[in-house]
Amino acid sequence: MAASSGGKKLLPEPSKGTSAASAHSSILRKSSSEKPVTEATGSGSKSSRNEDLHSVLVTSVLNLERLDLDLYSNEHSNRCTFTGTHHWVPRSRMLFGGQIVGQALVAAAMSVSENIYAHSLHCYFVRAGDPKVPVLYQVDRIRDGKSFSVRSVKAIQHGNPILICQSSFQRKMESPIHHQFTMPVVPSPNELLTQEELIQKYLRDPALTEKYKVGLTKLLAEEVPIEIKPINPPEYYRRVALESKQHFWVRARGYIGEGNMKLHCCVAAYISDYSFLRTALLPHFQYKVKFMASLDHSMWFHAPFRSDEWMLYECESPWAGSCRGLVQGRLWKQDGVLAVSCAQEGVFYVKPSAAESKL
Numbered sequence: 001m002a003a004s005s006g007g008k009k010l011l012p013e014p015s016k017g018t019s020a021a022s023a024h025s026s027i028l029r030k031s032s033s034e035k036p037v038t039e040a041t042g043s044g045s046k047s048s049r050n051e052d053l054h055s056v057l058v059t060s061v062l063n064l065e066r067l068d069l070d071l072y073s074n075e076h077s078n079r080c081t082f083t084g085t086h087h088w089v090p091r092s093r094m095l096f097g098g099q100i101v102g103q104a105l106v107a108a109a110m111s112v113s114e115n116i117y118a119h120s121l122h123c124y125f126v127r128a129g130d131p132k133v134p135v136l137y138q139v140d141r142i143r144d145g146k147s148f149s150v151r152s153v154k155a156i157q158h159g160n161p162i163l164i165c166q167s168s169f170q171r172k173m174e175s176p177i178h179h180q181f182t183m184p185v186v187p188s189p190n191e192l193l194t195q196e197e198l199i200q201k202y203l204r205d206p207a208l209t210e211k212y213k214v215g216l217t218k219l220l221a222e223e224v225p226i227e228i229k230p231i232n233p234p235e236y237y238r239r240v241a242l243e244s245k246q247h248f249w250v251r252a253r254g255y256i257g258e259g260n261m262k263l264h265c266c267v268a269a270y271i272s273d274y275s276f277l278r279t280a281l282l283p284h285f286q287y288k289v290k291f292m293a294s295l296d297h298s299m300w301f302h303a304p305f306r307s308d309e310w311m312l313y314e315c316e317s318p319w320a321g322s323c324r325g326l327v328q329g330r331l332w333k334q335d336g337v338l339a340v341s342c343a344q345e346g347v348f349y350v351k352p353s354a355a356e357s358k359l
């Protein structure tokens with residue numbers, strides 16, 4: 001059964017004979033502003049990989065199973081893909097960090113009341129996740145104050161923590177003190193190609209070497225439940241030192257709807273770890289990564305947003321050294337509101353790369 005907190009379902013409980021998706025759309029339809037999901041939403045870039053219109057992030061990846069009070073598992077709620085337990089696993093064969101953070105936030109959110117919302121989280125990835133087994137999420141209710149509630153979640157596999165995540169939730173509060181940076185000026189999403197369309201463009205280059213054709217084809221086949229439109233993507237074959245900054249539009253693949261902010265924060269947690277750490281590698285094209293992993297991940301949620309609508313991810317890496325790199329990111333809504341800030345440090349072990357061209 002899908003998890004719920006104090007009667008409110010963060011995610012729908014699929015009743016007998018209905019898939020989570022249809023149970024989810026019936027819950028969506030009940031909320032006033034939701035239209036029935038009958039047509040593909042968003043730009044025409046929806047790829048055929050969307051088996052249904054609802055985002056697999058909501059119907060599957062973030063739909064945890066409640067085993068007991070404050071104890072959840074992702075075992076039965078993820079559709080069988082690579083190993084039957086996790087929807088998408090990066091080629092590093094470590095569980096995707098964003099998946100573990102997103103699922104940990106779902107577990108924490110199940111233990112707080114309806115009228116308080118996630119405003120920050122801080123995690124350490126302490127062991128690599130094993131893609132062959134499910135993950136247990138154990139929630140510790142640290143404190144419930146008048147305005148703030150704090151939770152600590154341990155993601156556990158083989159009896160050991162793989163992630164420790166502290167998150168804090170706040171009751172809605174107004175304040176006369178408010179400011180934000182100004183959103184960067186960039187091309188809008190409908191002026192840009194998706195990552196898939198860019199890869200198909202590179203693959204049409206007759207001069208591309210077979211090795212890179214194989215790598216790009218593998219990338220194209222991955223079922224990443226996130227849509228991305230890079231801004232000023234470096235020519236795939238150019239080997240030059242780039243500034244440690246990148247911008248791309250990003251959103252969950254599929255439809256989520258207004259839903260509730262807790263759900264969109266969990267989806268944003270998943271999304272925020274994708275293609276984030278590589279920002280620190282952009283200036284260092286002359287090195288090849290032997291091992292790379294996120295060490296920690298922090299997020300601050302500033303304003304309501306929709307994780308299934310395009311948001312601009314502004315990423316920069318101010319520092320790298322001692323086999324580590326720091327990246328910082330801001331997720332902007334298309335109307336210029338700063339919705340989320342993120343930060344993460346990662347570990348890199350590299351070796352000089354052969355100077356072969358991709359052409």
Ligand SMILES: CC(=O)CC(=O)SCCNC(=O)CCNC(=O)[C@H](O)C(C)(C)COP(=O)(O)OP(=O)(O)OC[C@H]1O[C@@H](n2cnc3c(N)ncnc32)[C@H](O)[C@@H]1OP(=O)(O)O
Binds near residue numbers: 126273291292
């Ligand atoms: C980039 C992404 O893909 C984003 C992600 O989602 S990554 C997924 C989320 N992050 C994680 O899963 C990280 C989880 N944490 C960990 O695995 C561990 O805490 C840690 C690896 C970061 C540090 O642990 P540690 O015990 O100090 O490991 P460490 O000594 O660094 O060695 C780890 C591996 O790095 C490699 N390594 C270590 N030193 C190296 C060196 N000098 N040169 C090359 N490789 C080296 C080795 O493969 C080593 O594994 P083995 O010893 O088993 O061969």
